[in-house]
Amino acid sequence: MADPIARLRATYGAGPRHVVVLLLCFAVTGWVALRLSGEVAAWHTLLWFVGAVVFHDLVLFPVYASVDRALRGALGVGRRPTGDPSRGAPHRPAPDGVRLALLNHLRAPALAAGLLFLVFLPGLFGWGADTYRAATAEERVPFLARWLALSGALFLVSLGWWAIRWARWRSRAGRRNPPR
Template sequence: MVRRRPAYGAGAPHAVVLLGCFTIAGWAVFLVSGEATVWRMALWFVGAAIAHDLVLFPVYAAVDRRLRRATRTDLGNEEGRPGRAAVAADRVAVLNHIRVPALGAALLFLVFLPGILNLGDATYAAATGEQRVSYAIRWLWVSGALFLLSGLVLAVRLARRR
């Protein structure tokens, strides 16, 4: 295994976990292979992969690049200023405390997209017999709470360090 590590790039535990993931994925494909909607599921899967790789990834990579630029600080070590490592750690902490709630808000938006944008109201009413309540305000409240909680955690961490 030592000789194979440079070619593979990781150790044996990684290979075992990866093999397990492929086994579970293959089992899931086997279970749905007899379904009538398997082609529709495959189309959605391929479409999601393409949309992520060609649209979403460049968008959030650009946003992350701008966040990195916006949080960049002077790393000097003059009197009264923290050292290079402390400032760099603070910058990474700030960045991560923006990334995590943004990821949570984005995932919630994708999962509840029809409810947030009020799409499919007729289908929902036909299926349940009830009118759908818009999720937009709820999503905004949850997203705001995620950012507020992250900001509070950051403030506590920075205060404890100083």
């Protein structure tokens, strides 16, 4: 008889840990759904969730996929060879790790800034000032300026970190390939 884990991988496509984690996620989701089912605002929550999924799939995903594709093209990351190497046609070398690292150092703060934007969206546009005042007894703070400052700081820290990595890479490459 065949190994049950190998059979699971062949039919399901992943190992047993994946199945267990997925079942735990379904259990937590079911528990949350049961907790919300008795709430008056359950339909509002469901409507918000469905709207968020549709908005993400129809608007956000095409936008950030296009931006990522443009960045990859500008940095030359992931280009496929041009021409046929068997006929001696020229082709581009594989992308180096430095350009891919730069792309990832742009992606990470962009993701963080995007998530912060979505979390603080009402405050960024000044929506709910009365609710904020009622909940905190304070006037609304300038969320937009703070979000811009925090996003800029995230990009600066990430690019500074990349510059340090790049300098270290250059010094190691120089030691391996000394000038002749």
